[in-house]
Amino acid sequence: MSIRQGMLALLAEQPMRVYQLRQQFEQRTGGTWPLNIGQVYTTVQRLVRDGLVEHAPAEPDDDGEWFRLTDTGRAEATAWWSRPVERGAPARDELVIKLALAVTAPGVDVRDVIQRQRRESMRALHDYTRLKSAPTEPGAADELAWSLVLDHLVFAAEAEVRWLDHVEARASRAASEGRPATPTSEGPDDVRDESARTATAAASERRTVR
Numbered sequence: 001m002s003i004r005q006g007m008l009a010l011l012a013e014q015p016m017r018v019y020q021l022r023q024q025f026e027q028r029t030g031g032t033w034p035l036n037i038g039q040v041y042t043t044v045q046r047l048v049r050d051g052l053v054e055h056a057p058a059e060p061d062d063d064g065e066w067f068r069l070t071d072t073g074r075a076e077a078t079a080w081w082s083r084p085v086e087r088g089a090p091a092r093d094e095l096v097i098k099l100a101l102a103v104t105a106p107g108v109d110v111r112d113v114i115q116r117q118r119r120e121s122m123r124a125l126h127d128y129t130r131l132k133s134a135p136t137e138p139g140a141a142d143e144l145a146w147s148l149v150l151d152h153l154v155f156a157a158e159a160e161v162r163w164l165d166h167v168e169a170r171a172s173r174a175a176s177e178g179r180p181a182t183p184t185s186e187g188p189d190d191v192r193d194e195s196a197r198t199a200t201a202a203a204s205e206r207r208t209v210r
Contacts, residue, residue, distance in 0.1 A: 003035065003043055008052060008069065008077040015056040015068040018044055030146035032153070052076055095160070103171055114168045118161060125157035 003025075010016060010024050022040045026033075044067055047053035052073030056066040069077060095117060102108045132150050 005080050007043055008073055011053060011067060011069045012074060012077040015066045017064050017066055028142050028145050030149040032149050099167055110171045114164050118164045121157055121160045128153045128157060
């Protein structure tokens with residue numbers, strides 16, 4: 001969805017060709033999420049299909065395809081800025097899935113898994129911090145955008161390291177208390193009870209957030 005909305009936001013500024021959309025997207029997000037030209041072209045074609053984008057007139061000696069927003073597309077681009085990004089369903093995170101399975105998998109050294117990941121997370125954090133401290137040309141185009149993307153990456157890496165520390169402490173405490181490392185078999189009633197508890201907790205959390 002972010003690529004689709006990003007294309008609409010860029011086309012709201014002016015008509016562009018596919019390669020320009022790719023170039024602008026990567027430049028203005030610091031090259032953090034590179035796109036291939038085929039991905040951009042497919043996204044634009046879907047926007048045309050959905051009535052949000054249309055072909056724009058080109059100069060007589062220009063045989064390339066130019067695209068611009070329709071009125072519906074412009075309204076959607078405007079609405080995107082005022083619409084918060086929904087966080088209801090978390091995206092799949094390989095690290096979270098890996099550790100959630102590791103703490104219940106027999107024969108897996110959870111502490112070793114965490115330590116290896118911590119080293120990788122610290123390496124990424126060091127790289128992001130180094131990029132932030134690198135000199136930039138004063139007033140360079142898109143300097144603020146790139147800086148904000150870097151800030152996000154740094155904060156996310158820092159949070160990940162803190163979470164790994166938390167997981168290690170929880171796993172160590174569970175091991176010292178002699179809790180079972182593998183899940184026990186549950187009957188239908190147990191599953192229903194656990195589902196009810198989970199639903200109740202989720203509802204309570206949503207009420208708290210509101």
